[in-house]
Amino acid sequence: MNKKQKHTLIRLIVGFAxxxxxxxxxxxxxxxxPQSLYIELVVFLVPYLVxxxxxxxxxxxxxxxxxxxxxxxxxxxATLGAFALVLFPDTEQHFSEGAAVMLFYQVGELFxxxxxxxSRQSIKEMMDIAPExxxxxxxxxxxxxxxxxxxxxxxxxxxxxxxxxxxxxxxEGKSQLDTAALTGESMPRSVAxxxxxxxxxxxxxxxxxxxxxxxxxxxxVSRILELVENASEKKARTENFITRFARYYTPAVVIVAxxxxxxxxxxxxxxxxxxxxxxxxxxxxxxxxALVISVPLSFFGGIGGASRLGILVKGGNYLExxxxxxxxxxxxxGTLTNGTFSVVAVHGQQGVDSQKLLSYAAHAEAYSDHPxxxxxxxxxxxxxxxxxxxxxEEISGHGIRTYVDKEPVYVGxxxxxxxxxxxxxxxxxxxxxxxVASGSHYLGHIVIADQVKPDAKEAIESLHRVGVSHTVMLTxxxxxxxxxxxxxxxxxEFVAECLPQDKxxxxxELMATSDSGKGKLAFVGDGINDAPVLTRADIGIAMGAxxxxxxxxxxxxxxxxxxxxxxxxxISLARKTMRIVWQNIVFALGVKFAVLVLAVVGIATxxxxxxxxxxxxxxxxxNAMRCMHFKE
Amino acid sequence: xxxxxxxEELDCANCAAKMECDINKLDGVNDARISxxxxxxxxxxxxxxxxxxxxxxxxxxxxxxxxxxxxx
Numbered sequence: 001m002n003k004k005q006k007h008t009l010i011r012l013i014v015g016f017a018x019x020x021x022x023x024x025x026x027x028x029x030x031x032x033x034p035q036s037l038y039i040e041l042v043v044f045l046v047p048y049l050v051x052x053x054x055x056x057x058x059x060x061x062x063x064x065x066x067x068x069x070x071x072x073x074x075x076x077x078a079t080l081g082a083f084a085l086v087l088f089p090d091t092e093q094h095f096s097e098g099a100a101v102m103l104f105y106q107v108g109e110l111f112x113x114x115x116x117x118x119s120r121q122s123i124k125e126m127m128d129i130a131p132e133x134x135x136x137x138x139x140x141x142x143x144x145x146x147x148x149x150x151x152x153x154x155x156x157x158x159x160x161x162x163x164x165x166x167x168x169x170x171x172e173g174k175s176q177l178d179t180a181a182l183t184g185e186s187m188p189r190s191v192a193x194x195x196x197x198x199x200x201x202x203x204x205x206x207x208x209x210x211x212x213x214x215x216x217x218x219x220x221v222s223r224i225l226e227l228v229e230n231a232s233e234k235k236a237r238t239e240n241f242i243t244r245f246a247r248y249y250t251p252a253v254v255i256v257a258x259x260x261x262x263x264x265x266x267x268x269x270x271x272x273x274x275x276x277x278x279x280x281x282x283x284x285x286x287x288x289x290a291l292v293i294s295v296p297l298s299f300f301g302g303i304g305g306a307s308r309l310g311i312l313v314k315g316g317n318y319l320e321x322x323x324x325x326x327x328x329x330x331x332x333x334g335t336l337t338n339g340t341f342s343v344v345a346v347h348g349q350q351g352v353d354s355q356k357l358l359s360y361a362a363h364a365e366a367y368s369d370h371p372x373x374x375x376x377x378x379x380x381x382x383x384x385x386x387x388x389x390x391x392x393e394e395i396s397g398h399g400i401r402t403y404v405d406k407e408p409v410y411v412g413x414x415x416x417x418x419x420x421x422x423x424x425x426x427x428x429x430x431x432x433x434x435x436v437a438s439g440s441h442y443l444g445h446i447v448i449a450d451q452v453k454p455d456a457k458e459a460i461e462s463l464h465r466v467g468v469s470h471t472v473m474l475t476x477x478x479x480x481x482x483x484x485x486x487x488x489x490x491x492x493e494f495v496a497e498c499l500p501q502d503k504x505x506x507x508x509e510l511m512a513t514s515d516s517g518k519g520k521l522a523f524v525g526d527g528i529n530d531a532p533v534l535t536r537a538d539i540g541i542a543m544g545a546x547x548x549x550x551x552x553x554x555x556x557x558x559x560x561x562x563x564x565x566x567x568x569x570x571i572s573l574a575r576k577t578m579r580i581v582w583q584n585i586v587f588a589l590g591v592k593f594a595v596l597v598l599a600v601v602g603i604a605t606x607x608x609x610x611x612x613x614x615x616x617x618x619x620x621x622x623n624a625m626r627c628m629h630f631k632e
Numbered sequence: 633x634x635x636x637x638x639x640e641e642l643d644c645a646n647c648a649a650k651m652e653c654d655i656n657k658l659d660g661v662n663d664a665r666i667s668x669x670x671x672x673x674x675x676x677x678x679x680x681x682x683x684x685x686x687x688x689x690x691x692x693x694x695x696x697x698x699x700x701x702x703x704x
Contacts, residue, residue: 058698065695071646113643120669232667233674243649292645293668300669 001114008110012103015051019099022047034089041086044095052079052102069250071287075105078283081276082606091273097606101284108614112293115621119297122628123304129181129200129221131165147199147216154212158203166199166212167219173208177201182224183561184310200224223552224560227312231303232296234315238581242295246288253596257282260600274602281599284609290588294620295581301627302577309630310560311570318556321539322574326519327510328468328567331503331533332475332482334526335543335564336459336489337450341371343379344451345429348444355381357444360436363389363404364411372432375448399434410437417442430484452485459564460489466572469519474498474506503533511538524567527551541567573630580627584620591616634676637686638703639693642671647696654692660685673702 001009022043027036049056052075059072067073082098085091133144135157142157147165150156155171158164164177176188179201188204191197197210200221216222261279264270299316306313313319333339346354362380365373366389377384390403398419399412410417411434414424422437424445431449435442453459460471473494475482482496495506511521523530523537526544531554534540542555544562552558559566595612598604642648645668652666655675663676677685686702693700 061698062696067695070696071644116669120671123669229670229672230674232670232672233665235665243653246646246649247653287646289644289646292649296645296667296669300667 002117005110005114005117008106011051012106012110015047015103015106018047018050019044019096019103022099023096037086037089037093040093041083041095044099045083048079048083048099048102051099051106052076055102055106069254069286071289074250074254074283074286075102078280078606078609081280081283085273085277088273091271094277094606101606101610104610105284105614108610108618111618112289112614112621115618115625116293116297119301119621119625119628123300129163130225131163131199131221134165135159135162147219150212150216152212152215156210156212158208158210160203160205160207162203164197164199164201164203164210165219165221166210166216167214168197168210168212170195170197171209171211173206175206175208176204178204179561181308182220182310184308184566185561185563223549224307224312227314227552227558228303228307231313231315232300234317235296236299236316236320238320238578238585239295239299239316242288242291242585246292249288250286253282253286256596257286277606278599278602278604281604281606281609282596284606285592285595285599285612287613289613290617290620291585293617294584294588294624297621297624298577298581298584298627301624302573302630305628305630306570306573309566309569309573311566311573312552312558312560313570313574314556314558318539319574319577321520322522322557322571323578324518324520325468325522325539325571325574327470327472327521328463329472329474329507329510329521329523329537330491330564331523331525331530332473332477332485333450334528334562335524336456336473336485337452339450339526341375341432341448342451343375343446344431344449345427345447346379346444347425347427347447349425349442352443354444357436357446360404360409360438360443361411361434361446364392364400364402364409364436367392368394368400372434372448376434376446379446404438407439410435430481449481452488453562453564455563455565457489459567460491462565462568463571464490466568466575468568468571470510472510474503476500500529503530504536507533507537522557522567524564525551525555526562527554541570569630576630577627580623584623587623588616588620633679633682634674635682637673637675639666639671639673640701640703641699642666642668642693642697643699644697647700650696651689651693651700654695655689658685658688658692664689 027040031039055072056076059076062070062073079098079102082094085094131147134147134150135142136145150166170191170193172193174192176190178188180186182200199219257279261276264275265272299319302319303313330336346357348354348357358380359382361376362384365376366384388405392402394400398416402409410420414435417424417435417437422440422442424435424442427433427445427447429447431447434446434448437443463471471491473486473491475496476498477496479496482494486494507523520538522539522541523533524541524543525534527542527550534542534554539557540555541557542551543559557570591612595604595608648666648668652664655661655664660681661677665674690702693702
């Protein structure tokens with residue numbers, strides 16, 4: 001609690017005590033009617049003023065400023081109105097209610113400001129990934145400095161248990177990094193010298209020396225914090241709707257209240273006191289606070305909760321759109337697949353060992369830096385002996401002809417071998433097939449493919465489970481490769497041989513034919529050369545963006561790690577947030593309208609009205625705070 | 633040019649919405665956003681008019697919440 005809140009709390013306690021005394025005093029029996037009334041009025045005015053003087057002052061000041069429909073003013077009128085009924089000494093009096101309404105209003109306000117402060121703080125804590133210092137070596141001693149002061153190219157030292165303050169490259173040392181604060185991934189990541197490290201990760205096991213590659217302002221941690229901070233600027237449609245609604249709601253209720261106080265007594269000869277009281281109930285209910293606080297709080301909480309899972313949502317509007325996602329379009333490479341080639345199968349002829357096959361291929365491809373060559377050398381467990389390699393010729397589009405141990409070796413596609421009159425065997429697997437022959441003997445083939453991510457299938461399944469009706473894959477690959485991947489993953493549709501420039505067109509087409517017209521389309525890419533599509537789609541989601549500036553820039557939602565299952569998590573989180581938002585809207589408006597109706601027919605008391613105002617606001621805030629916590 | 637300012641003593645969400653609405657109506661303001669949750673005002677305006685616009689914005693804030701201060 002801050003100072004202001006503590007001060008209010010003390011006033012409330014004193015006010016409560018005085019109020020209890022006022023209730024217990026048997027003034028009726030000490031004084032005759034109507035004097036007892038005036039004395040009672042004074043006795044109740046004391047706690048009222050102790051608790052509510054600031055409300056009255058603010059109301060007065062706001063009237064001077066031309067602000068009439070402000071909640072301080074409305075509360076003042078409503079409570080003073082209750083006291084003013086003393087002008088009708090023959091009707092039932094409501095002094096105690098007048099004072100109590102102010103009391104509870106203030107309790108509610110205090111609680112509201114406390115709850116909002118608390119959730120602000122817990123979101124801040126959740127985002128507490130900003131490093132406080134960096135260790136640099138000066139004259140053989142470690143000194144802690146502000147990360148702002150460290151420049152690019154400087155060397156910093158990160159001890160176990162410390163947060164990495166700036167992005168950089170490890171010069172020396174080995175360690176495990178906890179990236180949970182950035183990616184939501186709990187498995188530690190091993191790093192060694194030469195590896196890039198990202199600010200915000202916690203160094204777990206060993207001391208590492210890091211050369212800084214980015215200044216603090218551009219470091220990952222600063223960028224993430226900035227992104228989440230700015231996210232509350234981009235407001236969701238629901239949020240804007242509520243503020244607009246609030247602008248009309250209060251004046252409307254106040255006007256009805258005024259009519260209610262005047263018309264029945266004037267035209268229908270109803271008792272003044274009764275109808276004025278009903279009008280006062282209206283005034284108490286006229287504040288839209290429950291909505292104006294809880295709706296932004298829900299979005300803010302949802303964005304905060306998402307960021308803890310490594311899902312950065314750039315604004316409430318995108319969270320809202322995500323909740324309505326109906327179609328999810330994937331760019332294949334880098335999102336559903338690893339985006340790197342690797343050997344998926346080695347099929348040797350009878351009697352040919354697979355490592356022997358790989359050995360020939362690796363030696364043949366020893367000097368190539370083609371991705372396929374890299375993947376073969378990676379799969380080969382032995383070492384490459386340059387002495388074994390003879391004259392090598394690369395035949396573009398076909399493969400390589402070389403000599404290994406003085407014997408001619410062919411590594412390449414079927415065309416290469418058929419030109420050398422060596423018969424090849426077909427393979428049932430899909431991918432790039434590399435045939436290997438030595439002399440005139442066919443040895444077998446190696447299948448190389450871009451591997452599907454381990455959780456890609458599960459990702460598509462969970463998307464369907466959360467209600468995404470259409471999943472589409474776009475790829476520049478050949479049709480058979482695309483079809484195989486699409487079938488394996490259970491995608492609804494795929495588009496093969498799709499050039500980068502066709503992707504925008506295809507996404508636009510899909511957006512136009514979306515089932516209900518209300519559903520949104522999300523495009524998932526790895527942020528590399530698909531920026532135009534990311535921007536064009538209703539929601540652009542960039543994956544594996546840890547360290548990729550372009551992706552963070554272009555996307556609306558950024559997944560810090562490269563797990564496609566996070567997309568379904570993000571969608572269900574968005575849905576949960578929207579559910580809570582609508583629960584609050586329906587609940588708050590429902591209770592308020594119910595109380596308004598009850599007030600017109602004369603059933604609602606001031607007590608009920610206070611509940612409909614601050615009680616509902618508190619419940620809505622508590623409900624909104626649930627958005628911060630989301631379990632996968 | 634976009635600039636962000638902290639708002640101190642911003643206690644009322646409805647007031648924040650009203651302030652945002654009024655600041656947006658100021659001449660020379662391209663866009664203004666107030667986030668009640670982060671207690672921030674982000675204002676998009678011409679750099680040379682920034683000071684006078686901030687003065688006017690402060691007046692608007694004080695009108696709705698007398699204690700509210702734009703921290704410059």
